Amino acid sequence: MPKIRRSGPDTGTVMAARAGDRQSLDQLVAQCLPLVYNIVGRALNGHADVDDVVQETLLRMVRGLPELREPSAFRSWLVAITIRQVRNREHGRAAARGRSARLEDAEAIPDPALDFAGLTILRLGLTEQRREIAEATRWLDPDDRELLSLWWLKETGELETGELASALGLSTRHAAVRVGRMKKQMEASRLVVRGLGAAPRCAGLEETASAWDNIASPLWRKRFARHIRGCGVCTGAEQGLLPMDRLLHGLPLLVVPPSLDTARVVAAVTGGGTPSSGPGADGSPASAHAEGVGRGSRRGGHRRPARRPSGRGGTRAFPKPVLGGAAVALVAVAVLVGARLTPDSSAPASKTALPSSPTPAVTASPSPSPSVVRSASPTPDPTRTAEPTSSPARTAAAAAPVEIASSARKGVGVWSFNGVSQALAASGASWYYTWATRHPGVTTPSSANFVPMIWGAASVTDASLAEARAHGPYLLGFNEPDMAEQSNMTVEQALGLWPRLMEAGKVLGSPAVAAGADVPGGWLDRFMSGAAAKGYRVDFIALHWYGGDFRTPQAVEQLTSYLDAVYQRYHKPIWLTEYALIDFSQGTRFPSPTEQAAFVTASTKALDSLPYLQRYAWFGLGADPSKPNSGLFTNGTTTTAAGRAFQAAR
Known part of the structure; x- marks a missing residue:
């Protein structure tokens, strides 16, 4: 397949922005916006918080830019920051739902007419099987959607394999295993999209769906896929399915919506000034070797021997x-x-200490x-x-x-x-x-x-x-x-x-x-x-x-x-x-x-x-x-x- 020219800034722009050139910094933010928007939008499935997370990601990119030592690794560094912000938002939403009344939980349910899958279908005018893939993303759980957002961009030529693995904090081999698992879930989701979209729909599938709440979820994906794969009527759903990577190759990025007007984002994120020296952006290493990230107890007497072997x-x-x-x-x-x-x-920022561990079978004297x-x-x-x-005891002098x-x-x-x-x-x-x-x-x-x-x-x-x-x-x-x-x-x-x-x-x-x-x-x-x-x-x-x-x-x-x-x-x-x-x-x-x-x-x-x-x-x-x-x-x-x-x- 021909090499797709990737979007985003070149190394010269990154170096100039890092050195404090305001024009280059504005250009850097503007050029990164489409990539960040596509990652966040797909990972959060078009949730109303997409704009917030995009802006916060770019803000953290600007703050961490002075510590980026390898401009050539800028993209993988940026993708790692983006994924971290997506994860932070997901953790925050989960915590908020845990504290909310049931009526308030409705806010967390995406509107199928407004989610990112719908936007993809609408804006790119996808052909039939590409449309099915976009719709199938609705059936994934948040972790798989996060991974899909990166894999989708890799297949469209926007990311390299190493950048995907780096953003997840995984080795290339482990990332490939996770991608393989996600693709299996996507294939099951494609079957579900085909089965539910069949006309007429299988009577057995219709009966299975009688208790369905019409919200795409991993649980119902498993139930529907189990029926489709074991049903004689639905057995033809898998026929003619092309590999996802072939279907996605060469697709362009979605255009950034008016709510993320480029000029306003640049002005908001750069704040009218040059980046100042600060900590590494959002937990991704300043060297651009991205990590993934997490939290938990320990002790009173980790014993050390009186002697150590020499080096x-x-x-x-x-x-x-x-x-x-x-x-x-x-x-x-x-x-x-x-x-x-x-x-x-x-x-979430507010944390409390966990209760102490229950006393295990192994005991020891106080250390x-x-x-x-x-x-x-x-x-x-x-x-x-x-x-x-x-x-x-406190020391005498502060x-x-x-x-x-x-x-x-x-x-x-x-x-x-x-x-x-x-x-x-x-x-x-x-x-x-x-x-x-x-x-x-x-x-x-x-x-x-x-x-x-x-x-x-x-x-x-x-x-x-x-x-x-x-x-x-x-x-x-x-x-x-x-x-x-x-x-x-x-x-x-x-x-x-x-x-x-x-x-x-x-x-x-x-x-x-x-x-x-x-x-x-x-x-x-x-x-x-x-x-x-x-x-x-x-x-x-x-x-x-x-x-x-x-x-x-x-x-x-x-x-x-x-x-x-x-x-x-x-x-x-x-x-x-x-x-x-x-x-x-x-x-x-x-x-x-x-x-x-x-x-x-x-x-x-x-x-x-x-x-x-x-x-x-x-x-x-x-x-x-x-x-x-x-x-x-x-x-x-x-x-x-x-x-x-x-x-x-x-």
Whole structure:
């Protein structure tokens, strides 16, 4: 098939807009509007909020533009932002419906005469089978419509395969699996459209539809498709159906409607000024390696051994405004443009702490404060309930104010301490985890997302997996299975349980080994080989690193060299889920506060330059002011030197 010329800006326009050229910025917004509108419109099926989401997406694009390092990756970065905004809107609508009276739920039911499928048919004048495909989209659930909006644009030449996968935060292979499943649902939906549109309609199908409420839904799609495929009268519905990709190839984008007048959108989004430096737009990485995103609990005593194995060569420790409406909406957007925006979470801004986990069968004695050395510190087995912690002493002098920066990559390991929720919000972390599937005592701020973890073998329960499914798109695998003091699992045991984690349907991270992730024949290497042999899915590599060389340049070099070696071995995205300067070679030794802070500043800058490094998490949020440690906050408001460096890290 001939190559379709894709819409949107060229690299030169992106570079000029990023540099602050106002004319180029206006041009950039105008050229991105059709692509964003088509993604959002199809994903939300023409809901009344489409205009709002389009405008908010473009606003976040402008705010995050200064941090886009690779202009050639602009499109995938923009698509990732767009998908995040669609997901945020869907989460918000779901939460709102949960709080609404039944009568108010009618607002959420799309008008078949106004939805995006109808607009597609009307505006493009589709032929019969293309019309059936457009109508079939009404029968998909929101997740599949989101995916369809990207796949449709890929088939029409507007997106590349890599851009689709990047927007979903998936590997190309995993994205292909999801697309395959969605296409099966679409084929079933096409049958339903044909069956219901037949004249005369099958009497059996008519009887099945007698209780139907005339609203397209996944439930009724399954019922109708089951009848059509098993009915002798309806059996001809599949005859003559052409592959969807052939039918969609070369279709143009829908024209942006008058309610999204280009000139007004440009004026509203750019606010009459040039973009200012700010956080990465809406949770997509500033490097344009998009992620998908999500939220959940952990502990009192994640045990660390007194000694760590040495690293390679002995030098590395180891590892609403509706635009067609009121002018006040445009004013509100202009005000927002002048304000610093924080990355969105995939849940409503108002959150409360989850209740503590029920006491599991596995119990353990209370562990020391998580701010003490890691050999007796932060991460208890998540199969225990969290113990109350005492309030740490406050430091005498308040630290100078630090501008809090944010990056979609920047995260932190969190355990309960006095003021933990306030500290998390003040840290600038865009994500956090608690080594478990819940986060008792921790309120997730609107600027951060929670990522659940299945800590060990005892955590592979129906209840834990159900909790994991409730929190965003990611799931972390077992914690340091190569350590006797941690989840302590054999490779065979981990592989035996891995299908249960895969069934959660999440973007799934490998078990996070304590060391030797790059070693041929090591724990992770044997696990990855076993997973490949069994056809198991591992979407990204999770690992830990602690440095015993406290000289900043050397420590940063050792860390990045280790990550490079791991990437070269597996060629998968990497999450560095624990790291700090702590020397375990002879007991437990920490650097000075100044050395730790210098490492935070230098390492975060280096990590942000690695294209395959999707996320990192500092160990950890809490700090005991009476002892050496690597923590960031001694309470809700008092930072350590490392904490101030972490706040400033972008």
